[in-house]
Amino acid sequence: MSIVVTGATGHLGHLVVEALLARGVPADQVLATGRRTDRLEELAGLGVRTAQVDHDDPTTLDAVLQPGDTVLLVSGSTPGARMDQHRAVIGAATRAEVGHLVYTSATRADDTDLVLAPEHAQTEEALRASGLPVTVLRNNWYTENYAADLERARQSGVLAAGAGDGRVASATRADYAAATAAVLADPAEHAGRTYELGGDSAWDYDELAAAMGEVLGREVTYERLSADAQGAALRSAGLDEGTTAFVVALDQNIAGGALDVVTGDLARLAGRPTTPLVEGLRPLVG
Incomplete structure (x- = not known):
């Protein structure tokens, strides 16, 4: 079983990989996925396993997810396109019977007029419908x-x-990455929880x-x-x-x-005050 970090070639995903290693998670238990081969090479230099994955092509997801994996779904960055990408990851995770899904959502996603929120709220609904153990991290x-x-x-x-x-x-992204790594390293402790992070x-x-x-x-x-x-x-x-x-x-x-x-959830999960x-x-x- 692995900790699979999607979007690891982006800013937050890369920091999550580093935070997992800093927590003592063995490098060979971390699978970093993303589109950019140059950034994957950088991550491979940290000793973790890597795989090129495109969320627009579900077959690339089916090739890397395994039963029992803990999967971090880093939300997509393109409004209008991210929902299909999220559904692709959730579908692949369901088919693979992964052990846990962790999602980076938005503040008050299901109870806000925040312009960014609707796709996150829809993703949270799809996660609940998947039947998989889920933790939602609502990042400010x-x-x-x-x-x-x-x-x-x-x-x-x-x-x-x-x-x-x-x-x-x-x-900072490093603050959120530290909290995310804490959840990924001990997913059972956080199953079914939604955290308002900030x-x-x-x-x-x-x-x-x-x-x-x-x-x-x-x-x-x-x-x-x-x-x-x-x-x-x-x-x-x-x-x-x-x-x-x-x-x-x-x-x-x-x-x-x-x-x-302001809830204090981020500092509690990260184990330190926020920056x-x-x-x-x-x-x-x-």
């Missing part, structure tokens, strides 16, 4: 998501957003601007934008209508409190 925002905002703030001294006074309980505290955008200023060594101020003003600014910057609508909706979700969930905002931003400074 990644601090690394602010890398582009940080670079713009470096140049302009301004953090412009439509998030109003909303708060975000972000944490940072130990929720900050607002004035605090985000201050944290950016600290790591950049310059003053950064938060400019509150209306939805209309934000949309106009994004379109003038060259974003298409679909992307513009998504970003505006997301910031409106944040303003409404969609990402302010403070300033420290999470520091590695993003190029």
Whole structure:
């Protein structure tokens, strides 16, 4: 039996593999899967087994999953396409009679207006219908998501957003990876559980601007934008209508409190406090 990490060639999946090894899981018990052969070669250098897998081609999944495996389904990154990919993994896991499925979902997936949530809620429903032992990890925002905002703030001294006074309980990918590895290493302990994962505290955008200023060594101020003003600014910057609508909706979700969930689950699973905002931003400074 293996711990199978799907999406291991992405940022979070790669960190999960590293976190499993750091916990003492034998490398030969970890199977890292993904599309990118170059990234799989990097993972193989850690001693783990690897397999090239395409979630759009279920036969590649059938070739690697085995009865009793513990499988991490890292959610897809392409809205509109991820649901079919998730169903492919769940179907292959069901056919293989794996021992446990762990899924990286979204905050309050089944009880929120968060623009990202519907496909995650549908995936959670499909997981329940599979009949397999399941653990759901509802990940809040990644601090690394602010890398582009940080670079713009470096140049302009301004953090412009439509998030109003909303708060975000972000944490670093490494924080989430540590918690995920803890679940994968002892899946029976977490069977049937849904965890709301996020940072130990929720900050607002004035605090985000201050944290950016600290790591950049310059003053950064938060400019509150209306939805209309934000949309106009994004379109003038060259974003298409679909992307513009998504970003505006997301910031409106944040303003409404969609990402302010603080439960302590992430720190408890990781076995340590989550990374403070300033420290999470520091590695993003190029």
